[in-house]
Amino acid sequence: xxxxxxxxxxxxxxxxxxxxxxxxxxxxxxxxxxxxxxxxxxxxxxxxxxxxxxxxxxxxxxxxxxxxxxxxxxxxxxxxxxxxxxxxxxxxxxxxxxxxxxxxxxxxxxxxxxxxxxxxxxxxxxxxxxxxxxxxxxxxxxxxxxxxxxxxxxxxxxxxxxxxxxxxxxxxxxxxxxxxxxxxxxxxxxxxxxxxxxxxxxxxxxxxxxxxxxxxxxxxxxxxxxxxxxxxxxxxxxxxxxxxxxxxxxxxxxxxxxxxxxxxxxxxxxxxxxxxxxxxxxxxxxxxxxxxxxxxxxxxxxxxxxxxxxxxxxxxxxxxxxxxxxxxxxxxxxxxxxxxxxxxxxxxxxxxxxxxxxxxxxxx
Numbered sequence: 001x002x003x004x005x006x007x008x009x010x011x012x013x014x015x016x017x018x019x020x021x022x023x024x025x026x027x028x029x030x031x032x033x034x035x036x037x038x039x040x041x042x043x044x045x046x047x048x049x050x051x052x053x054x055x056x057x058x059x060x061x062x063x064x065x066x067x068x069x070x071x072x073x074x075x076x077x078x079x080x081x082x083x084x085x086x087x088x089x090x091x092x093x094x095x096x097x098x099x100x101x102x103x104x105x106x107x108x109x110x111x112x113x114x115x116x117x118x119x120x121x122x123x124x125x126x127x128x129x130x131x132x133x134x135x136x137x138x139x140x141x142x143x144x145x146x147x148x149x150x151x152x153x154x155x156x157x158x159x160x161x162x163x164x165x166x167x168x169x170x171x172x173x174x175x176x177x178x179x180x181x182x183x184x185x186x187x188x189x190x191x192x193x194x195x196x197x198x199x200x201x202x203x204x205x206x207x208x209x210x211x212x213x214x215x216x217x218x219x220x221x222x223x224x225x226x227x228x229x230x231x232x233x234x235x236x237x238x239x240x241x242x243x244x245x246x247x248x249x250x251x252x253x254x255x256x257x258x259x260x261x262x263x264x265x266x267x268x269x270x271x272x273x274x275x276x277x278x279x280x281x282x283x284x285x286x287x288x289x290x291x292x293x294x295x296x297x298x299x300x301x302x303x304x305x306x307x308x309x310x311x312x313x314x315x316x317x318x319x320x321x322x323x324x325x326x327x328x329x330x331x332x333x334x335x336x337x338x339x340x341x342x343x344x345x346x347x348x349x350x351x352x353x354x355x356x357x358x359x360x361x362x363x364x
Contacts, residue, residue: 024352029082130198147220181273185280257310
């Protein structure tokens with residue numbers, strides 16, 4: 001790509017969020033017009049970037065696009081999109097602060113454009129509706145079909161990073177897959193922020209859960225993916241959306257540091273990892289995590305270890321570790337973001353008010 005620097009650290013996030021109407025009520029695909037919203041996107045000043053994918057005809061490799069469930073014809077061409085919201089894919093940044101500048105710039109511009117059609121964004125990751133989404137299978141395999149349907153009912157953050165080519169050459173992919181299987185619950189505990197859906201708190205067997213999104217996605221998604229077509233891009237997906245920018249900075253720093261640190265850790269098979277992630281999504285720091293010998297793993301200790309390793313990985317490369325501070329504060333208090341979100345809900349259990357409080361980005 002033009003301007004590609006083989007010696008640079010590169011990062012960005014995919015920030016997908018839902019839309020509300022003028023009365024603050026959440027909108028979903030039956031309420032949202034694909035043609036109308038395509039016109040909104042087209043008015044933005046976001047440039048095209050040759051490393052962005054063309055999501056649908058008209059997205060033009062821009063940092064804004066409509067997120068949803070695509071419908072295709074027999075040739076696999078997209079004919080329509082059931083829109084769930086908007087995604088901002090920030091342009092490639094060299095640190096978490098430049099990444100934040102892009103996010104704030106694009107988010108605020110899109111709020112202005114959405115207002116012209118009576119809409120507004122809200123950075124919360126579950127919908128008022130308690131109904132599942134069902135879409136046509138198309139050419140999807142069964143797992144991809146389930147994953148796409150599940151994704152239609154959740155909104156979140158994907159962290160994308162790549163490193164200088166000399167650093168990339170020293171990375172072991174099997175090691176990284178295993179590492180994020182093991183530390184996936186820690187990422188969930190530090191980002192869990194979907195405790196409310198439908199008429200109130202999300203529960204499993206009478207327990208008020210922390211991350212409905214991660215619980216659902218644990219059945220169909222892995223924590224880490226490699227995207228080889230885009231210069232070593234590595235994508236971590238198990239992060240709930242938030243309007244707190246200090247946490248967003250922290251998640252990118254945490255992912256980067258964990259990838260750069262090379263210490264030993266426990267290995268677990270995928271079924272163990274999936275179970276641990278579901279338990280973290282439900283129980284938070286009280287989650288009954290296990291290792292591959294079925295021995296208990298302390299959730300708080302796992303989070304502390306992840307943060308310590310991330311700090312070491314960053315420091316060893318001469319990178320700033322201060323972005324981890326907001327996550328350390330949560331960990332020290334053994335508190336998930338969902339706990340604060342629940343307090344907000346209990347103070348005023350009204351969806352319009354609840355989503356309005358998360359319409360603006362905070363913690364610049």
